[in-house]
Amino acid sequence: MVERKAQGRVPCRESEDPSPMEEFALRPNPDDPRLTRPVAGIDQDGRPVETSVTVERPLTLFLNGREIVTMMTIGDYPEYLAIGYLLNQNMLRPDDRVTAVEYDEDLETVVVRTDRETDFEDKLRKKTLTSGCAQGTVFGDVMESFERIRLSSAARLHTSWLYALTRKINTAPSLYLTAGAIHGCVLCERDRPLVYMEDVGRHNAVDKIAGYMYRHGVDPEDKIFYTTGRLTSEMVIKTVQMRIPILVSRSGFTAWGVELARQAGLTLIGRARGRRFLALAGEERIVFDADPRTAADEDSRHRRKGAEEDAAE
């Protein structure tokens, strides 16, 4: 039904295999002309202005020929998004073998094929809406498996790493700095950002990282997950699903997010800006090796544009 188009304008990165240890192995490409579009309008003085807006495209996901969902995405990594979505919804198990991922840019479809018969139909029936965007969903057995997951107790977060990470992430070129109105998620190890994904939907950015980790066999146990978004129940559930023991955000907390993080033993750090942060769960993984008085506050040039211009979604 869907043809393979390896030569499509947004190729799947199957053959690419950067070391997961390389700093910014994947990062946003704000110069990619497909991702933003100039739009004309007027400003507060009635003067004509041109600005950049982020483009979103539909992508319909099939698992073994069965239609699962249509997502709106910036469309940069359809393969990672497809696999990550299925993993984070428990429709694909970490030990499943993906035999093919077929992306068709014209049809706006991506098909994931596995050798195991998948049993997602029951899952589609049991769904619960989660917080954050009123209509996010997790399927029934995600919550069941959530309760069984044990996160690494050996993992540590040094505050010196945290300060280095937020500085590197905030100063990296991004679609956010170009067009705003977008979310970012970064997979990190120690003081190094490894994979930085952006998308209009926050959950797409997370799912793309999950897909990347699966495709490249990245060990989650010593990783740190950074997000620009709020620490909602959904964000906590997805981080735990990915077996990453530490979640950091520059944004705030919801009560249910905190509750779930404590249940799962996830280290939950929010409002991480400049030298300040707040830890509301899993504090025992934090090593205070930086003098917070010496960590520079975010200066206005390096401050994430979101802080000034764009409280994303």
Place this chain on the structure above:
Amino acid sequence: MVERKAQGRVPCRESEDPSPMEEFALRPNPDDPRLTRPVAGIDQDGRPVETSVTVERPLTLFLNGREIVTMMTIGDYPEYLAIGYLLNQNMLRPDDRVTAVEYDEDLETVVVRTDRETDFEDKLRKKTLTSGCAQGTVFGDVMESFERIRLSSAARLHTSWLYALTRKINTAPSLYLTAGAIHGCVLCERDRPLVYMEDVGRHNAVDKIAGYMYRHGVDPEDKIFYTTGRLTSEMVIKTVQMRIPILVSRSGFTAWGVELARQAGLTLIGRARGRRFLALAGEERIVFDADPRTAADEDSRHRRKGAEEDAAE
């Protein structure tokens, strides 16, 4: 199946009928102890701190006894949320007569009853995910009716109103200022904010305003809708569904949001901060009656906390 609990702790506001013309007829109540919860944690120096986080609760919505959806909400206006959700999903038509709304706080359910047989079952089959949170949905015929809606061409937005509105909204007490990680939407008329709703999910805040407008027969044609969130396709679709001709946000745009606003003839204003703003659709409704050089920039005390602390979701 679900009993009426008129004496519940979160009563439905059916009998209340404030004039929709009163400034801040409804506004956030950050002192309501049910809406936030103190949580203990540690700060960047390892010192114990206590902070406030927003509480979210599940609310399962039934229409005439049929289960529609479970939402996560702060739970302050279950009746408005229920009715607004159904209206914005086209499951309830503006001319439908709602015969009862039954909220049960213990069961976490709200039941909306109508005298017309509702035909939402087909709608549940035709759904399209929209932008913003990857898993937002609009049902099939919402897009069909979207194309038929004609917004008021007589409506105007004076820039002097816009500056007054953003100043009043940013300085009003809110859950955002208390606990962060929350979205706000405000129904306005001329330079006056009328109904200010907040919720963890941005769409809940919009739906609560739609429910309020339906219950109080508020005319949408001369109104202005203000949101803290991004101007995504979903936000544009909902504003048009509500027949409000002008949408203003302090956040940025997505390409599809701009496209839909232009199709519908909606006035779309984003990045409205201090004296600055950008209009990308429906510019003809704007009347430039304020000198933007005299409108004060947001000072740090009045600047929405989001700008400093919390790029919500």
